[in-house]
Amino acid sequence: MGSKLSGKDLIKLGFPQTNAINIALGQIARYRKRDKKERILMEAKEVLVHPEQFMGHGTWGKLAEGLIKPVEVRMQQLLAQRVPFTIFGENEIDEQAKRQLYDALKLPIAVQGALMPDAHAGYGLPIGGVLATNNAVIPYAVGVDIGCRMSLSVFDLPASFMKGKDFQLRNILKEHTAFGPYEVQKTKAEHAVLDDPRFRDLPLLKSLRAKAYKQLGSSGSGNHFVEFGSVQLLADRPDLQLGKGEYLALLSHSGSRGLGAQVAKHYSYLAQKQCPLPKQVQQLAWLDLDTHDGQEYWLAMNLVADYAKACHDDIHRRIAKALGTRVLANIENHHNLAWKELVSGEECIVHRKGATPASAGTLGIIPGSMASPGFLVEGKGNPLSLQSASHGAGRLMSRGACKEKLSRAAMSNSLQEAGITLIGGTLDEAPMAYKDIHKVMQLQEELVSVIGVFSPKIVRMDK
DNA sequence: ATGTCC
Numbered sequence: 208m209g210s211k212l213s214g215k216d217l218i219k220l221g222f223p224q225t226n227a228i229n230i231a232l233g234q235i236a237r238y239r240k241r242d243k244k245e246r247i248l249m250e251a252k253e254v255l256v257h258p259e260q261f262m263g264h265g266t267w268g269k270l271a272e273g274l275i276k277p278v279e280v281r282m283q284q285l286l287a288q289r290v291p292f293t294i295f296g297e298n299e300i301d302e303q304a305k306r307q308l309y310d311a312l313k314l315p316i317a318v319q320g321a322l323m324p325d326a327h328a329g330y331g332l333p334i335g336g337v338l339a340t341n342n343a344v345i346p347y348a349v350g351v352d353i354g355c356r357m358s359l360s361v362f363d364l365p366a367s368f369m370k371g372k373d374f375q376l377r378n379i380l381k382e383h384t385a386f387g388p389y390e391v392q393k394t395k396a397e398h399a400v401l402d403d404p405r406f407r408d409l410p411l412l413k414s415l416r417a418k419a420y421k422q423l424g425s426s427g428s429g430n431h432f433v434e435f436g437s438v439q440l441l442a443d444r445p446d447l448q449l450g451k452g453e454y455l456a457l458l459s460h461s462g463s464r465g466l467g468a469q470v471a472k473h474y475s476y477l478a479q480k481q482c483p484l485p486k487q488v489q490q491l492a493w494l495d496l497d498t499h500d501g502q503e504y505w506l507a508m509n510l511v512a513d514y515a516k517a518c519h520d521d522i523h524r525r526i527a528k529a530l531g532t533r534v535l536a537n538i539e540n541h542h543n544l545a546w547k548e549l550v551s552g553e554e555c556i557v558h559r560k561g562a563t564p565a566s567a568g569t570l571g572i573i574p575g576s577m578a579s580p581g582f583l584v585e586g587k588g589n590p591l592s593l594q595s596a597s598h599g600a601g602r603l604m605s606r607g608a609c610k611e612k613l614s615r616a617a618m619s620n621s622l623q624e625a626g627i628t629l630i631g632g633t634l635d636e637a638p639m640a641y642k643d644i645h646k647v648m649q650l651q652e653e654l655v656s657v658i659g660v661f662s663p664k665i666v667r668m669d670k
Numbered sequence: 671a672t673g674t675c676c
Contacts, residue, residue, distance in 0.1 A: 233676085352671040388673055429671055468672040476676055543671090 227273030296324025296650035325601025354515030355462030366437030424521035575644035583659035
């Protein structure tokens with residue numbers, strides 16, 4: 208039996224002793240644990256002789272890059288001036304969130320930024336932050352829950368369908384959704400996303416595929432939910448083939464579960480290792496898109512985004528089937544992701560971390576709280592927000608403050624007053640913990656127009 | 671957000 212693969216083994220083969228090679232070795236040792244050392248070293252020898260043939264390779268690409276064009280690791284300096292930015296609803300946003308944006312605006316890769324009216328402090332970029340960069344992606348400006356998104360299905364049933372069916376609808380939610388860190392859908396679902404070649408080609412994704420399969424169609428915890436309610440369309444929508452009126456609808460909010468969390472963790476680690484920054488902005492470390500890791504993050508991030516969509520689609524499919532009806536229209540959007548978009552005519556990487564894409568004519572959903580309406584919106588394409596809007600009402604009380612100041616009884620009262628049935632839910636998510644969504648919508652009238660209103664009725668959350 | 675340490 209061969210001993211554990213070490214850096215010395217590669218040096219003996221003739222690999223140079225560099226930072227890039229060390230990081231690459233760490234990755235290989237991690238994903239080829241089951242392989243014999245001799246086998247790995249034989250492959251490594253090939254890479255050493257013909258590195259160009261291994262560029263972009265899942266396992267050996269980083270090592271090949273380390274030989275041909277290693278990532279330059281050097282302390283990055285912040286700019287003296289911030290790049291342009293706009294804050295929407297400045298008076299409603301805490302100072303820490305603003306400071307975090309100001310820091311991000313001084314990154315040498317920054318192009319333009321914005322803060323949405325629901326912004327609050329987070330890791331790296333604040334939640335509700337939008338940042339355009341030049342050919343670089345910041346894992347912590349996408350967020351830990353990569354691909355977190357909204358999905359709204361309008362059913363072929365009137366809103367009045369809910370009358371007197373509280374018990375039946377509650378059971379459908381309990382039966383066909385899965386919440387919390389461990390709960391999964393009872394019956395397995397197949398989905399094309401699991402056959403995606405990226406799950407095979409990237410060693411990290413390969414190692415996470417089994418878990419992704421298990422968690423498909425689950426919702427997770429925190430502020431995630433699946434809820435029945437009525438949606439009121441304010442005008443005829445030929446684009447959705449829907450007439451003005453009220454319909455039964457299902458609204459869901461969730462992300463990419465363990466898959467996205469692991470991907471975020473992995474590439475944040477690599478970014479911070481290879482992109483040293485002043486301490487207060489270290490979490491804003493980026494990956495150059497012309498590097499192996501940058502390319503790989505982009506592939507992984509987009510696969511994870513597709514997976515998050517697949518989770519919503521699975522939930523909606525199950526519930527439509529349980530209701531015995533069909534979906535007339537679906538509106539959906541990611542709100543934790545990065546996109547390649549034109550900013551003042553130049554292609555940039557636009558990170559939206561808790562922000563709804565709002566280019567002209569793009570539809571999206573901005574939820575309120577469990578007891579207040581969510582809004583179907585159409586983007587106005589405002590360049591000042593980098594074509595974005597808020598992703599919700601935003602927190603008014605911290606999670607700690609909720610535990611201290613709120614009670615389960617007070618929450619139940621407010622839910623009863625609003626006529627909401629809640630399954631699960633914690634004090635963190637109490638209606639009083641959130642800002643007034645109507646006010647937040649007012650603060651972004653230049654960003655989106657409202658085309659419909661969703662009123663929650665039966666809400667399921669974790670716990 | 672996440673079996674809450676790469």
